[in-house]
Amino acid sequence: MIRVLTPLPVLLPLLGAAAALLVGGRHPRTQRTLSIAVLASVLTVSVLLLLLAHDEGATAVSVGGWPVPLGIVLVVDRLSALMLVVATTVGLGVLVFAVGQGSADGDEETPISIFHPTFLVLMAGVANAFLAGDLFNLYVGFEILLTASYVLLTLGGSAPRIRAGVTYIVVSLLSSLLFLAAIALIYASTGTVNMAQLAGRLGDLPDGVQLLLHSLLLIAFSIKAAVFPLSAWLPDSYPTAPAPVTAVFAGLLTKVGVYAIIRTQTLLFPGGALDQVLMWAALATMVVGILGAVAQTDIRRILSFTLVSHIGYMVFGIALSTAAGLAGAIFYVVHHIAIQTTLFLVAGLIERRGDSTAVDRLGGLAKASPLLAVLFFVPAMNLAGIPPFSGFIGKLGLLEAGVATGGWLPHVLVAAGVVTSLLTLVAVSRVWSRAFWRPPAQSPAADTAGAAVADAGPETGAAPTGDGGDEEPPDEDVDAGPSPRTAARRAAWERHTAVATATTPATDGLGEEVGSRRALRPLPQVMVGATAAMVVVTVSLTALAGPLYGVTDQAAEDLLDRGPYVEAVLDDLVDP
Amino acid sequence: MTPTVVLPVIIGGLYAAGVYLLLDRSLTRVLLGFLLLGNATNLLLLSTGGAAGLAPILGVAEPEEMSDPLPQALILTAIVITFGIAAFLLAIIYRSWRLVRQEVVGVDEEDRRVARRSGTDADEMDPDDLAPEDRFPAHADSLHTDRHVEELLDRHYAGIPSDDVDLPPTQGRRR
Numbered sequence: 001m002i003r004v005l006t007p008l009p010v011l012l013p014l015l016g017a018a019a020a021l022l023v024g025g026r027h028p029r030t031q032r033t034l035s036i037a038v039l040a041s042v043l044t045v046s047v048l049l050l051l052l053a054h055d056e057g058a059t060a061v062s063v064g065g066w067p068v069p070l071g072i073v074l075v076v077d078r079l080s081a082l083m084l085v086v087a088t089t090v091g092l093g094v095l096v097f098a099v100g101q102g103s104a105d106g107d108e109e110t111p112i113s114i115f116h117p118t119f120l121v122l123m124a125g126v127a128n129a130f131l132a133g134d135l136f137n138l139y140v141g142f143e144i145l146l147t148a149s150y151v152l153l154t155l156g157g158s159a160p161r162i163r164a165g166v167t168y169i170v171v172s173l174l175s176s177l178l179f180l181a182a183i184a185l186i187y188a189s190t191g192t193v194n195m196a197q198l199a200g201r202l203g204d205l206p207d208g209v210q211l212l213l214h215s216l217l218l219i220a221f222s223i224k225a226a227v228f229p230l231s232a233w234l235p236d237s238y239p240t241a242p243a244p245v246t247a248v249f250a251g252l253l254t255k256v257g258v259y260a261i262i263r264t265q266t267l268l269f270p271g272g273a274l275d276q277v278l279m280w281a282a283l284a285t286m287v288v289g290i291l292g293a294v295a296q297t298d299i300r301r302i303l304s305f306t307l308v309s310h311i312g313y314m315v316f317g318i319a320l321s322t323a324a325g326l327a328g329a330i331f332y333v334v335h336h337i338a339i340q341t342t343l344f345l346v347a348g349l350i351e352r353r354g355d356s357t358a359v360d361r362l363g364g365l366a367k368a369s370p371l372l373a374v375l376f377f378v379p380a381m382n383l384a385g386i387p388p389f390s391g392f393i394g395k396l397g398l399l400e401a402g403v404a405t406g407g408w409l410p411h412v413l414v415a416a417g418v419v420t421s422l423l424t425l426v427a428v429s430r431v432w433s434r435a436f437w438r439p440p441a442q443s444p445a446a447d448t449a450g451a452a453v454a455d456a457g458p459e460t461g462a463a464p465t466g467d468g469g470d471e472e473p474p475d476e477d478v479d480a481g482p483s484p485r486t487a488a489r490r491a492a493w494e495r496h497t498a499v500a501t502a503t504t505p506a507t508d509g510l511g512e513e514v515g516s517r518r519a520l521r522p523l524p525q526v527m528v529g530a531t532a533a534m535v536v537v538t539v540s541l542t543a544l545a546g547p548l549y550g551v552t553d554q555a556a557e558d559l560l561d562r563g564p565y566v567e568a569v570l571d572d573l574v575d576p
Numbered sequence: 577m578t579p580t581v582v583l584p585v586i587i588g589g590l591y592a593a594g595v596y597l598l599l600d601r602s603l604t605r606v607l608l609g610f611l612l613l614g615n616a617t618n619l620l621l622l623s624t625g626g627a628a629g630l631a632p633i634l635g636v637a638e639p640e641e642m643s644d645p646l647p648q649a650l651i652l653t654a655i656v657i658t659f660g661i662a663a664f665l666l667a668i669i670y671r672s673w674r675l676v677r678q679e680v681v682g683v684d685e686e687d688r689r690v691a692r693r694s695g696t697d698a699d700e701m702d703p704d705d706l707a708p709e710d711r712f713p714a715h716a717d718s719l720h721t722d723r724h725v726e727e728l729l730d731r732h733y734a735g736i737p738s739d740d741v742d743l744p745p746t747q748g749r750r751r
Contacts, residue, residue: 136650143657150664159675162668166603169665173610174598180617180654187647188624 002052006061006074008045009084009127012038017120024113032099035116039095039123043088050081054551058558058568060133060196068569069194073133077565078555079330080130083259086334087130090251090341091123093534097345098244100526101352115155122148122248129256133569135183135193138260142179142224146172149253152245153237160240168237175223175230182216189213196569199267199562214269218278221264225257227315228285231308235292238307239300239357243348246300250307251341255333258314262329265318266559278319279409286312286413286420293427299347299357299435302427306383307340309420316413317398320405326556328397331549335382335390335541342379342534349375349523349531350435362435372523373436375531379538380432384425390541395421397549583623590616601680603669607662614658618651 016038023030053059058077062068098115125145132138150172154165187193189209190201202210219230226234234254238246265272289309296302314336317329347357353369354362366373382389395417402414541548558564590612597609625644630637632645 136653140653140657147657147661147664150661154668154671157671157675162672162675165668166606166672169661169668170598170606170610173661174613176657177610177613177617181620183650184617184621184624184647187621187650193646193650 002049002056002059002076003061005045005049005052006059006076006131007063009042009049009088010074010124010131012042012045013120013124013127017117017124020120021113021117028102028113031113031116032102035120036092036095036099038120039088039092042123042127043085043092046081046084046088049076050078050085050551052076053078053081054554058564060569060571069192069197072137073194073569074131074137075133075196075565075569076131077558077568078551079259079262079559082330082334082551082555083130083255084127086337087126087252087255088123089537090337090534091119091126091248093530093537094244094248094251094341094345095119096533097247097348097527097530098242100524100528100530101242101244101348114151118148118151119248121145122152122252126252126256130259132195134195135186135198138195139176139179139183142256142260143176145253145256146176149249153241153249155242155245164237164240167233171223171233175220178216178223179220182213182220185216186213194569195263195267196566199270199566202268203271210269211273214264214274217264217268218261218274221257221260222281223257225254225261225315226285226308226311227281228288228308228312229281231285231289231311234308235296235301235304238304239298243344243351247341247344247348250303250344251337254307254311255337258311258318258329258333261315262318262326262559265321266326267562267565270321270560270562272321275319275321276409278315279413282312282315282319283413283416284312285309285315286416290420290423290427294423294430296427297359299350299359299431300344302359302431303340303343303347306424306427309424310336310340310383312420313395313398313417316417317401320401320410321560322401322405323553323556323560324401324404325398326559327549327552328394328401330552330555331390331397331545332394334548334552335394335538338534338538338541339379339383339391342531342538343376343383345527345531345534346372346376346379349527352523352527354435359431359434363438364436366436369523371528371532375528375535376436377432378535380428382538382542384428385421386425388542390538390545393542393545393549583619587616587619587623590619603665603672603680607665607669610665611658611662614654614662618654618658621647621651621654 016035020031020035020038023034053076058075060068060073060075063072063074065071095116098119102115122145125141125143125148127141128144129138129141132141150165150169153168154161183193186198186202189205190198192198192201202213205213223230223233238249241249265275265278286309289305289307289312293302293305293309296305310332314329314332317325317327317332320326349372350362350365351357353372354365356362378389382391385391385395399414399417402410402417594609594612594616597605597612600606600609625647627643629643630641632642632648
């Protein structure tokens with residue numbers, strides 16, 4: 001049963017992508033139904049795989065019937081099955097959201113006939129990376145998902161997307177080449193690329209060679225996972241893409257890198273030789289990432305920086321090399337995939353509602369759209385780790401594991417984790433208080449005044465208090481306003497809108513539209529529905545935290561044991 | 577088997593040239609650098625197969641005389657991937673040229689914007705950030721210190737507008 005099911009998460013999306021490309025532009029409705037049906041069936045298969053893998057442990061499948069060291073082998077264990085389930089759930093949610101967005105405005109920025117096949121190819125690549133039983137297949141999985149992601153990131157080919165895409169593509173290419181070079185060196189020194197065989201052979205190598213191979217792999221995967229010194233590409237490239245694309249990237253792509261790091265640290269190099277380095281990297285990732293988030297004023301960029309920052313938690317858990325740490329890291333990966341995707345989807349909704357994701361230009365969303373406010377508030381609190389939610393459970397698990405490990409560096413990391421959590425709260429609550437809670441933008445007149453200031457001098461306008469000479473004297477507003485207090489607020493508002501419009505070279509007409517209430521467009525139901533479903537998923541992670549932690553605990557023990565994985569693959573070697 | 581020095585030298589040279597080109601701002605050079613790096617990695621993969629031998633076809637050569645077929649299979653895959661991505665990069669470069677008449681790595685405007693804001697508090701709704709006349713009455717008590725600072729600034733930096741953000745003294749005004 002499990003042998004039949006295992007290749008399906010890779011095969012189904014690939015075949016679906018081909019079919020979706022064929023029906024293409026002529027039958028968009030068929031294409032949408034097809035791709036959703038494909039992903040839904042992949043989700044079913046993944047859930048079945050998780051149930052089976054949880055019962056039976058790791059299973060290996062030789063694709064094409066070639067015996068193990070020669071052919072391609074796919075391995076399902078608790079970790080990969082769990083990752084598959086979460087990834088497909090998230091993918092399905094994002095796809096439904098994208099369908100809603102596409103049918104709502106026929107957006108020419110996301111040519112729908114290309115989007116669906118590429119999205120399915122991306123999901124196939126992700127599934128292939130999770131299931132890969134040898135390093136080269138992992139490389140191919142990475143390349144499939146990366147190539148799809150290049151296309152998705154540059155959809156429509158507008159100037160900002162091309163600019164962001166170039167950074168992303170070049171950095172990804174570099175990491176892929178590093179990974180390929182690492183594979184070459186590993187093959188040269190061990191004579192195999194099969195991970196189960198490598199688990200047995202890498203330990204016999206001289207220490208220096210091991211260190212070289214280990215660090216090459218870690219650098220390649222850290223670029224993909226956006227671990228601190230190698231994370232600068234992420235906040236630059238993610239925010240420009242269409243909302244669903246950013247959401248799925250944020251949820252999945254970095255986590256594939258984290259997954260690869262988990263495999264490297266447990267299966268290939270279990271000695272924990274570079275744990276100290278990883279801990280320092282985790283520390284820097286958390287702190288630098290969250291400081292970046294606090295400094296930003298665009299919701300998508302804030303979220304991108306929190307994404308980088310929270311990768312640090314996972315790396316921290318992995319670097320602890322204990323069952324508790326790994327279990328916490330895996331739980332956190334699951335939680336973070338769901339939560340980050342949801343938040344980016346909500347950011348997409350905010351962009352539709354308020355026509356912007358810059359918190360300076362938004363306001364009054366809580367009153368204008370209470371549903372959207374709830375949809376943002378719940379996952380935002382979850383991200384910050386407010387107690388009942390899964391973010392709190394994941395962080396608590398990691399912090400407990402850190403304290404249990406002892407030593408000064410884990411304790412420093414525990415402290416940094418708490419601080420990062422608090423700063424995350426600062427970052428998201430700032431978005432909350434400014435985009436949702438504060439009064440909405442006032443009259444269009446204020447905006448035209450702001451635009452005039454913007455035209456007069458963007459440099460001076462960039463300071464919040466501005467250059468007084470360019471603005472109207474505040475006395476005028478005091479006279480016009482009903483009370484001194486509201487007048488003062490209003491004058492302050494003019495200055496803020498001046499700042500907001502000054503930051504981008506906005507024309508007068510645009511400035512008017514941004515601020516006016518007409519800009520608050522209604523939200524398509526499908527998009528809201530998909531986002532709400534994702535929010536429910538993130539909340540249900542909290543409700544299911546007990547069983548989920550049971551699975552991750554066992555997955556972590558399997559990882560540290562290495563036995564089940566290696567036996568599952570090498571049993572086939574003896575008896576194909 | 578005698579190791580050859582030619583391959584390592586070529587691989588090293590290609591890596592060096594590739595990295596050098598990759599660091600350029602021009603996208604065409606970046607592409608060329610990527611191609612060189614890809615070829616260097618392919619050669620590295622090739623060299624992992626050990627000494628050259630006969631074609632690994634059963635019946636043509638004995639297994640002992642064959643060269644290792646696995647690296648060759650890996651290289652073929654890698655070449656196909658490199659080829660496809662190089663084509664995509666070319667398309668991106670062409671698109672960039674069509675859009676902005678230049679094919680260089682662009683400047684991140686948002687980064688610049690954040691850098692410009694660095695002298696200011698990130699939370700612009702902070703009343704202390706507003707000009708004194710804009711504040712709510714409840715914040716009247718903070719006016720005094722500000723006026724005091726303004727006087728100091730006037731005395732020390734006469735003639736310079738106190739809210740010119742590029743000047744260091746204004747940092748003090750916002751505390």
